[in-house]
Amino acid sequence: MIVLNRCGKGWLDVYTTSKESNSSRLPGSAAIQQYLRDIQAIPVLTTVEEKQLGQKVALGDPAARDLLISSNLRLVVKVSRHYLGRGVSLEDLIEEGNLGLMRAVETFNYEVSTRFSTYAVYWIKQSMRRAVINQGRLVRLPAYLVSLMAKWHRASAVLTDRLGRLPMDQEVAEALQLTERKAKVVFLALNLSRVIPNSQELNPKMEIGLEVVIPDTRAWPVGNQLHEADCLERIFQGIQDLDPLESKWIQYRFGLFGKEPMGLWAAAQKFGFSRERARTLEKQAIGRLTRLARQR
Secondary structure (H helix, E strand, O other): OOOOOOOOOOOOOOOOOOOOOHHHHOOOOHHHHHHHHHHHHOOOOOHHHHHHHHHHHHOOOHHHHHHHHHOOHHHHHHHHHHHOOOOOOHHHHHHHHHHHHHHHHHHOOOOOOOOHHHHHHHHHHHHHHHHHHHHOOOOOOOHHHHHHHHHHHHHHHHHHHHHOOOOOHHHHHHHOOOOHHHHHHHHHHHHHHHHOOOHHHOOOOOOOOHHHHOOOOOOOOHHHHHHHHHHHHHHHHHHHHOOHHHHHHHHHHHOOOOOOOOOHHHHHHHHOOOHHHHHHHHHHHHHHHHHHHHHO
């Protein structure tokens, strides 16, 4: 949902005076296309009008705040075009940009000579960049790390031209004068980005999870899991073929078929056996169960 905040309808390209449908050049649903057409009606404010509205906003006038926001919604669309194709939809970009625009209205100083649109662009871009960082990747990275990686790529390009080859990671780290700790963090982030593609590079109809590209080293291999499941199946079948006493002992001793596992002495007391008798029965039952499982 696009944030309008009671601003009414209207907006297009902020520096366009023509009423031609530039909105048709932008991707999006029918709702966003209608939104783009609706906002064309709101005129762009002059410098004097911006200052007058800014003064009223400072005094707490909600109507002036809404008018200043709605008159600059076209600026959000203009900026959003630069962030398309980065894993965030046009609707989300506009929504985030509108939030940045609202923040700009609240902090704008009407007494300075800067145009409001010039001031608002900073907040709009900042909001959209955060959306790209947080939503445009399968794995979320901190904003400072994304900025550091951008510097890394620029430095890598410079070194490539200078050296005539792709630089090593350590060479780029030295060029950026990174500490050992920061260099390790960047190395991990780079390796992760090389393994996991950005979401815009994926087929949108294909669901992909981290388990597809990053193996879980804590989990058993599938072959071992199948072997264990097969062994357990043969053991449970073998328990049914044991003598009734041996079968009952195994079930209570190891907590099978819904029973709680018991210690050797606790199980011996339940069955009225001595410790030696319990050990002998258990050894006999496990031996017979092993033979039955192997036969199967």
